[in-house]
Amino acid sequence: AQTVTQSQPEMSVQEAETVTLSCTYDTSENNYYLFWYKQPPSRQMILVIRQEAYKQQNATENRFSVNFQKAAKSFSLKISDSQLGDTAMYFCAFNAGGTSYGKLTFGQGTILTVHP
Amino acid sequence: DGGITQSPKYLFRKEGQNVTLSCEQNLNHDAMYWYRQDPGQGLRLIYYSQIVNDFQKGDIAEGYSVSREKKESFPLTVTSAQKNPTAFYLCASSSGTSGEKLFFGSGTQLSVL
Numbered sequence: 001a002q003t004v005t006q007s008q009p010e011m012s013v014q015e016a017e018t019v020t021l022s023c024t025y026d027t028s029e030n031n032y033y034l035f036w037y038k039q040p041p042s043r044q045m046i047l048v049i050r051q052e053a054y055k056q057q058n059a060t061e062n063r064f065s066v067n068f069q070k071a072a073k074s075f076s077l078k079i080s081d082s083q084l085g086d087t088a089m090y091f092c093a094f095n096a097g098g099t100s101y102g103k104l105t106f107g108q109g110t111i112l113t114v115h116p
Numbered sequence: 117d118g119g120i121t122q123s124p125k126y127l128f129r130k131e132g133q134n135v136t137l138s139c140e141q142n143l144n145h146d147a148m149y150w151y152r153q154d155p156g157q158g159l160r161l162i163y164y165s166q167i168v169n170d171f172q173k174g175d176i177a178e179g180y181s182v183s184r185e186k187k188e189s190f191p192l193t194v195t196s197a198q199k200n201p202t203a204f205y206l207c208a209s210s211s212g213t214s215g216e217k218l219f220f221g222s223g224t225q226l227s228v229l
Contacts, residue, residue, distance in 0.1 A: 004158075033215035045206065045220035052215065091158055095215055101166055102147050102210035102218055103174075106158035 002027045004094050006107035013082045014115050020067075021077045021110050023092030029053075033095040034068065034075045035104065040088040048090070051075065053097075082114045119143065122207050122221035128229050129194065129201055137192045137224045139207035145219070147212035148190035152176060153204040153223075162205075165190055166212050194226060202228050 003026045013019035025034070036048040051059045051068050058066050063083075067076045079086055092107040120141045129135045141148065147166050151159040161174030165184040179198025184190055190209075194201045204225050208218040 006158075009156075035217070043204065043223050045208075045218075047217045050215075050217060097214045100214055101164075101212050102149065102208075102214065102216055103161060103164060104159075104218060106151075106160075108158045109156070 002029075002094050002096055002105045004092055004105050004107035006090075006092055006110050008110045009108070010111045010113070012113045012115060013079075015082055015084060017082055018078060018080045019082055019112065021079075021090050021092075021112065023075045023077070023107055025073050025075065025092070025094050027073070027094065027096065029096050029098070032097045034066075035093040035095070036064070036066070036075075036077045037091045037093060037106075038086075038088045039091065039109075040085075045091075049077065079112075084114050084116060086112060087114045088112060120207060120209055120219055120221035122205075122224050124224060125222070127224055127226045129226060130229050132196045134193055134195050135201075135226065137194070137205055137207075137226070139190045139192065139221060140188055141190075141209045141219070142188060143209055143219060144187070145209035145211055146187070147210045148184070149208040149210075149218065150174075150180075150182065150190070150192045151206045151208065153206060159206060162192065201226055 032053045034051045038046045063080045093104040123138045149164040150162040163182045165171035181193045207221040
């Protein structure tokens with residue numbers, strides 16, 4: 001079974017600064033997918049970024065980028081130029097690929113607060 | 117607009133009562149999922165369905181039941197056997213292909229009276 005660990009329960013950052021959220025996972029699969037989802041106070045789950053394990057290039061989406069270290073089983077999220085609207089709970093999630101279909105295993109989440 | 121609709125937004129359950137949470141999608145997705153979220157924690161998979169008339173247990177299925185009679189609908193029943201039902205319940209759907217993003221509904225908060 002796969003496990004996903006987010007070791008930072010809470011983080012804070014000043015507006016316009018950069019913050020990195022950590023995520024590690026455990027799997028015996030070789031081809032899999034990793035995600036970061038954001039859950040703002042509205043509690044709506046929003047996809048932030050997606051990474052395919054067989055792609056060495058780190059995914060980027062505007063101010064959001066990842067540092068994917070396959071050998072270390074690490075998948076951190078970097079938020080640049082933080083904005084007040086980035087305040088949310090962030091979840092790292094894993095999909096095992098193959099016949100796992102769309103099932104996701106989630107980490108415990110990191111609460112990010114952006115201060116003005 | 118295409119999306120997933122969950123209802124009700126808030127639900128209260130009396131002891132010994134079964135309650136049903138609704139989830140409807142118009143995205144033409146084959147796969148649908150139910151997740152449970154406890155305060156300050158991540159999401160845990162309750163049940164999932166890859167196709168109409170078929171569904172599988174997730175990691176915490178005890179005390180829950182589902183049906184998938186239509187492609188668009190995947191209702192979740194919280195039975196009286198679920199002794200700690202207070203949680204936020206999220207429904208999601210996807211194409212069913214591995215690695216594809218999940219689309220989430222806005223959730224139902226279930227509380228016990």
